[in-house]
Amino acid sequence: MADFELNILGCGSALPTTRHLATSQIVNLRDKLYMVDCGEGAQVQIRRMRLKFSRIGHVFISHLHGDHCFGLPGLISTLGMLGRTGDLVVHGPNGIDRFLRPILDLFCKGLPYEVRFNVIDTERHELVFEDRSLRVYSIPLRHRLPCCGYLFAEKEKEVHIVREMTDFYQVPVRMMQAIKRGEDFVTPEGEVIPNARLTRPADPSRRYAYCSDTAFHPAIVPYIEGVDMLYHEATFAEQDLPRAKETFHSTARQAAEIARMAGVKRLIIGHYSARYEDTEPLLQEAAAVFPETSLAREGMRIGL
Amino acid sequence: MADFELNILGCGSALPTTRHLATSQIVNLRDKLYMVDCGEGAQVQIRRMRLKFSRIGHVFISHLHGDHCFGLPGLISTLGMLGRTGDLVVHGPNGIDRFLRPILDLFCKGLPYEVRFNVIDTERHELVFEDRSLRVYSIPLRHRLPCCGYLFAEKEKEVHIVREMTDFYQVPVRMMQAIKRGEDFVTPEGEVIPNARLTRPADPSRRYAYCSDTAFHPAIVPYIEGVDMLYHEATFAEQDLPRAKETFHSTARQAAEIARMAGVKRLIIGHYSARYEDTEPLLQEAAAVFPETSLAREGMRIGL
Numbered sequence: 001m002a003d004f005e006l007n008i009l010g011c012g013s014a015l016p017t018t019r020h021l022a023t024s025q026i027v028n029l030r031d032k033l034y035m036v037d038c039g040e041g042a043q044v045q046i047r048r049m050r051l052k053f054s055r056i057g058h059v060f061i062s063h064l065h066g067d068h069c070f071g072l073p074g075l076i077s078t079l080g081m082l083g084r085t086g087d088l089v090v091h092g093p094n095g096i097d098r099f100l101r102p103i104l105d106l107f108c109k110g111l112p113y114e115v116r117f118n119v120i121d122t123e124r125h126e127l128v129f130e131d132r133s134l135r136v137y138s139i140p141l142r143h144r145l146p147c148c149g150y151l152f153a154e155k156e157k158e159v160h161i162v163r164e165m166t167d168f169y170q171v172p173v174r175m176m177q178a179i180k181r182g183e184d185f186v187t188p189e190g191e192v193i194p195n196a197r198l199t200r201p202a203d204p205s206r207r208y209a210y211c212s213d214t215a216f217h218p219a220i221v222p223y224i225e226g227v228d229m230l231y232h233e234a235t236f237a238e239q240d241l242p243r244a245k246e247t248f249h250s251t252a253r254q255a256a257e258i259a260r261m262a263g264v265k266r267l268i269i270g271h272y273s274a275r276y277e278d279t280e281p282l283l284q285e286a287a288a289v290f291p292e293t294s295l296a297r298e299g300m301r302i303g304l
Numbered sequence: 305m306a307d308f309e310l311n312i313l314g315c316g317s318a319l320p321t322t323r324h325l326a327t328s329q330i331v332n333l334r335d336k337l338y339m340v341d342c343g344e345g346a347q348v349q350i351r352r353m354r355l356k357f358s359r360i361g362h363v364f365i366s367h368l369h370g371d372h373c374f375g376l377p378g379l380i381s382t383l384g385m386l387g388r389t390g391d392l393v394v395h396g397p398n399g400i401d402r403f404l405r406p407i408l409d410l411f412c413k414g415l416p417y418e419v420r421f422n423v424i425d426t427e428r429h430e431l432v433f434e435d436r437s438l439r440v441y442s443i444p445l446r447h448r449l450p451c452c453g454y455l456f457a458e459k460e461k462e463v464h465i466v467r468e469m470t471d472f473y474q475v476p477v478r479m480m481q482a483i484k485r486g487e488d489f490v491t492p493e494g495e496v497i498p499n500a501r502l503t504r505p506a507d508p509s510r511r512y513a514y515c516s517d518t519a520f521h522p523a524i525v526p527y528i529e530g531v532d533m534l535y536h537e538a539t540f541a542e543q544d545l546p547r548a549k550e551t552f553h554s555t556a557r558q559a560a561e562i563a564r565m566a567g568v569k570r571l572i573i574g575h576y577s578a579r580y581e582d583t584e585p586l587l588q589e590a591a592a593v594f595p596e597t598s599l600a601r602e603g604m605r606i607g608l
Contacts, residue, residue, distance in 0.1 A: 014381070015349075015385055017351060038341060040345060040348075040375070040378045041344060043344070044320045044325065044344075048322050066411050070374075071378050072383075073370055074326075081319055095410055099410050105453050106399055107370050107403075128476075297406070297540060
């Protein structure tokens with residue numbers, strides 16, 4: 001079982017190439033799958049990476065450019081053909097429903113499940129989704145149209161019970177929840193066993209931040225400070241900075257600057273412009289500023 | 305320069321597999337490209353097969369199932385990014401505009417070219433398009449929703465002038481068009497040179513018929529009689545005939561029966577159900593009825 005893992009389905013940009021596919025990722029947290037953007041071809045990549053369609057419950061769309069959401073109609077149809085019954089929630093900017101409703105009406109009559117929409121205010125950093133193990137927050141980005149990134153933050157985990165100690169002190173099962181909450185244990189003889197003797201600290205909660213597409217935008221730094229992994233778009237090399245500014249994209253060096261300022265543990269760059277046959281120079285440019293940088297590529301799985 | 309060639313971009317059916325892509329083809333007639341259906345992933349296949357986006361002027365959609373048209377939004381966007389200015393005409397059943405208009409409005413503001421729609425009556429066999437070198441006719445098919453195939457018929461070609469003879473008789477240039485139309489030549493001395501001495505017969509006009517998706521439907525035979533190449537769907541093997549009937553698809557044997565009845569020169573089968581890891585048995589089944597059968601596969605180019 002995957003613990004907390006990022007799967008790169010596609011990391012190219014808008015123009016099709018034979019080297020990269022349009023943007024799409026799947027965050028896998030203990031076998032629950034959260035999709036992040038859904039470019040054309042995502043569903044074939046899901047098959048190729050042997051991810052389970054049935055485990056996708058939520059899709060988080062960053063913005064309404066085709067290379068980030070033209071895989072949705074196919075994905076939604078396929079989930080129907082596979083006999084899905086549980087709701088699918090599509091989170092995304094205003095317009096996401098206007099994009100998909102007509103397609104659902106025309107192509108998905110008798111879909112055995114419901115598609116629900118959660119319209120995101122891309123201007124705000126706020127909680128957009130929460131389940132038992134995860135909170136997802138929006139990250140306002142700066143692009144040619146409303147666009148946000150997403151922060152996937154694992155919830156605080158429970159402390160570990162030290163079984164040998166609770167056995168030794170004969171802690172009754174009905175007390176275990178209280179011990180997990182931090183209470184001490186008082187033996188029938190009145191001896192106080194401090195909580196620290198019965199437990200080990202919880203595993204740290206991990207965070208993954210997804211930031212694509214965006215101009216260089218240091219205002220996001222407070223939202224992604226210290227995350228375990230940051231995906232930041234690096235559409236251009238520094239030599240094409242004017243083009244990056246014009247199109248509201250970032251250079252590889254700028255992505256690394258953001259990672260450095262935010263003190264993240266690790267940076268993954270992607271969303272490469274079709275003009276670069278070789279992305280190695282983008283890596284070198286970023287790594288010069290932030291050494292813990294990797295290049296995204298299709299089929300990559302990265303544990304947090 | 306390709307003379308008359310079929311390019312298979314995808315030949316799978318609705319459920320995604322790692323073996324096949326959704327249905328999409330390009331008919332190449334002397335470097336003018338006519339697209340036939342446009343499943344998800346078509347634009348990457350166009351790149352992979354090194355076909356030129358700029359040479360696509362018309363797309364012919366058979367029916368409004370996602371695996372035959374979910375590649376259109378991406379293709380239309382890409383053509384815009386590549387700076388296209390000439391119209392793109394999308395031919396397809398009623399609803400094709402209702403599918404694409406909202407997407408054009410949301411995603412393609414400022415598209416530098418126009419997308420026009422030609423709504424096809426899928427119940428009729430009629431001329432739907434004509435240009436200098438080609439006529440395209442609809443072929444009514446029998447599927448779960450309105451659906452038609454397309455017949456690509458090269459126009460009658462000109463006879464060949466036998467240069468040695470026209471030189472010998474000193475036929476003036478201004479007479480050449482008349483000679484091509486079949487007239488005899490009368491020399492200044494009054495001698496009648498029969499046309500047959502001055503010309504060789506025109507090359508035969510070739511025809512390609514595309515029939516997907518359809519139940520076994522012998523009513524199409526008169527429309528495709530004697531074509532040089534027939535693509536006919538063969539979603540199922542004969543052992544799954546009940547499933548074929550239920551879903552209005554054909555078996556490989558049925559596809560071959562149609563080819564045999566129509567006396568076509570060559571049959572290509574495709575639109576394989578995701579259930580068949582190996583398509584070789586489909587080929588054997590069809591070839592037993594119609595030996596000149598081939599299996600479609602992605603990346604295939606077949607000259608007529």
